Amino acid sequence: MVRQRTRPGDGQPVRPPADDDPVGALLVRTARGDEPAFAELYEHVAPRVYGLCVRVLRDPGQAEEVSQEVLLELWRRAARYQPDRGTGLVWVLTVAHRRAVDRVRSAQARTDREERAAATATPRGGDEVAEQVTIRMEHQQVRRCLRALTELQRQAVTLAYYHGRTYREVAELLGVPLPTIKSRMRDALIRLRDCLAVAR
Amino acid sequence: MNRGYPFRRHSADVHTLIGPYVLDAVTGPERHAVERHRVHCPSCDAEIAELTATAARLADSTIRTPPEALRQRVLAEARRTRQDPPSAHADAVRRIGWHGWDAVAAVLLLVVFAVLVTYGVQQTRVDRARQQNAVAQSRQQDVAAVLAAPDAELVPTTLPDGARGRLVVSRSDDRAVVTLTGLPALSGRHTYQLWLVSGAGHPASVGVLDVGTRSTTRVVSGIAAAEAFAVSTEPAGGSTRPTNIWASVPLTG
Numbered sequence: 340m341v342r343q344r345t346r347p348g349d350g351q352p353v354r355p356p357a358d359d360d361p362v363g364a365l366l367v368r369t370a371r372g373d374e375p376a377f378a379e380l381y382e383h384v385a386p387r388v389y390g391l392c393v394r395v396l397r398d399p400g401q402a403e404e405v406s407q408e409v410l411l412e413l414w415r416r417a418a419r420y421q422p423d424r425g426t427g428l429v430w431v432l433t434v435a436h437r438r439a440v441d442r443v444r445s446a447q448a449r450t451d452r453e454e455r456a457a458a459t460a461t462p463r464g465g466d467e468v469a470e471q472v473t474i475r476m477e478h479q480q481v482r483r484c485l486r487a488l489t490e491l492q493r494q495a496v497t498l499a500y501y502h503g504r505t506y507r508e509v510a511e512l513l514g515v516p517l518p519t520i521k522s523r524m525r526d527a528l529i530r531l532r533d534c535l536a537v538a539r
Numbered sequence: 540m541n542r543g544y545p546f547r548r549h550s551a552d553v554h555t556l557i558g559p560y561v562l563d564a565v566t567g568p569e570r571h572a573v574e575r576h577r578v579h580c581p582s583c584d585a586e587i588a589e590l591t592a593t594a595a596r597l598a599d600s601t602i603r604t605p606p607e608a609l610r611q612r613v614l615a616e617a618r619r620t621r622q623d624p625p626s627a628h629a630d631a632v633r634r635i636g637w638h639g640w641d642a643v644a645a646v647l648l649l650v651v652f653a654v655l656v657t658y659g660v661q662q663t664r665v666d667r668a669r670q671q672n673a674v675a676q677s678r679q680q681d682v683a684a685v686l687a688a689p690d691a692e693l694v695p696t697t698l699p700d701g702a703r704g705r706l707v708v709s710r711s712d713d714r715a716v717v718t719l720t721g722l723p724a725l726s727g728r729h730t731y732q733l734w735l736v737s738g739a740g741h742p743a744s745v746g747v748l749d750v751g752t753r754s755t756t757r758v759v760s761g762i763a764a765a766e767a768f769a770v771s772t773e774p775a776g777g778s779t780r781p782t783n784i785w786a787s788v789p790l791t792g
Contacts (some may be wrong), residue, residue, distance in 0.1 A: 389604075406605060411617060481597060482569055500597050526558075528593050
């Protein structure tokens with residue numbers, strides 16, 4: 340496959356591709372040790388990987404460390420990506436989310452975060468403020484679909500995906516029995532799937 | 540596979556874990572149970588794949604420009620890192636030969652090493668964070684001021700070559716916040732320069748990126764009179780007039 344440059348849809352290359360899969364194509368090339376393809380892959384996915392890590396870890400320093408691990412894992416394990424099992428972007432985000440969640444759950448990470456917060460009280464960078472505003476303007480769709488869930492469904496998804504909580508912790512936090520929380524998570528994902536697919 | 544009641548009860552338990560599994564809200568053993576189960580259950584496997592793609596969309600609302608240093612570190616590290624083979628044998632191989640005192644000694648060594656490294660890294664990080672603090676603070680105030688302006692407006696920004704741009708303009712504040720990411724790499728000692736173009740005079744330079752920089756967020760002043768924002772490619776250090784306009788974004792209308 341000689342693809343000189345992935346063709347971005349109208350200037351929005353980091354959006355999930357509808358029928359084209361530039362990230363998947365770059366992963367396939369990366370698996371063959373193609374360094375320029377990996378550099379291009381970085382440009383496509385780094386803002387998503389880093390953004391997700393910041394959201395889950397709530398600490399730019401640790402998010403940077405975990406992002407580096409994830410991005411290097413993409414280089415090392417690109418050959419594990421199977422194009423027939425989903426788009427490249429989904430694979431990348433699955434790897435990134437799992438890593439971020441593993442880190443947020445480790446006791447060491449918690450201690451580090453607390454120590455650092457006390458030591459430096461780093462202000463939110465300009466990028467963060469800018470991103471928050473533009474996110475508000477640009478990424479209404481996910482928010483709209485999240486709002487369409489029931490309160491319990493939304494909290495379950497938010498605590499699990501964005502805060503890295505286990506379903507047991509979520510059940511405890513929300514005061515709901517375990518079987519209920521497990522099925523609410525699944526129901527919520529099914530509703531999100533339908534909502535996001537319709538609006539696409 | 541019909542192995543009777545115990546097996547079926549087990550799969551039913553595993554089945555209820557699909558939602559938590561997709562959200563990474565399970566423990567390690569539960570994760571493995573689901574992964575073993577999906578191999579034998581095509582319908583579960585299809586559902587997990589579909590819901591995993593849905594969960595990935597939740598990351599749509601978290602995109603953020605990473606620090607430029609990350610890119611350099613990742614690409615340099617990749618150059619030095621050997622890639623894994625396609626199969627999953629590596630994990631199994633790693634377990635062979637780990638028994639008895641060998642393992643205990645190795646674990647002790649690792650713990651000592653980890654403690655030393657963690658301490659060193661921690662100190663460096665705290666120092667670095669302190670230095671960045673002052674710079675970030677002043678820039679953050681500028682960015683926040685523009686974004687908080689009552690007339691702040693997101694200007695549609697389409698860039699060539701897969702790059703991404705965002706422009707939030709406040710005419711009352713006479714400033715804009717520009718975010719550029721994924722700028723294509725330039726050959727030789729070339730870089731990007733940012734301009735404001737007004738109807739009458741020459742384009743005014745509002746900043747030059749360092750050579751090799753491919754993303755930036757900055758506050759640009761003097762927006763009120765400008766009709767367009769432009770990005771050009773220039774020799775290192777920038778030019779007084781744009782040499783080669785790479786992208787232009789109209790600000791009026």
